[in-house]
Amino acid sequence: MYLSTEKKKEIFGQYGKNEQDTGSAEGQVALFTYRINHLTEHLKSNKNDNGTRRALIRLVGKRRNLLDYLKQKDITRYRSIIAALNLRK
Numbered sequence: 466m467y468l469s470t471e472k473k474k475e476i477f478g479q480y481g482k483n484e485q486d487t488g489s490a491e492g493q494v495a496l497f498t499y500r501i502n503h504l505t506e507h508l509k510s511n512k513n514d515n516g517t518r519r520a521l522i523r524l525v526g527k528r529r530n531l532l533d534y535l536k537q538k539d540i541t542r543y544r545s546i547i548a549a550l551n552l553r554k
Contacts, residue, residue, distance in 0.1 A: 467503055480549065490535050491546045497528040498550050 481492030535543040
């Protein structure tokens with residue numbers, strides 16, 4: 466599978482408080498971004514995969530909701546995660 470336990474721990478360790486901090490908004494946004502990038506690459510070679518396309522759209526919506534939450538609660542955390550992940554907006 467493309468997303469192993471070690472990769473998840475690495476993502477949460479880098480963007481969360483620690484490896485076990487799977488609930489922080491920053492860690493979840495980073496994980497969603499990794500999955501979105503993977504699905505985007507998949508769709509470049511499999512243009513008619515509508516199930517994956519739907520999953521990608523749902524992930525983008527979930528990430529957007531988390532980013533909106535962060536923006537409302539703590540603008541500095543929002544700006545830091547946007548800069549760290551090179552996201553637009």
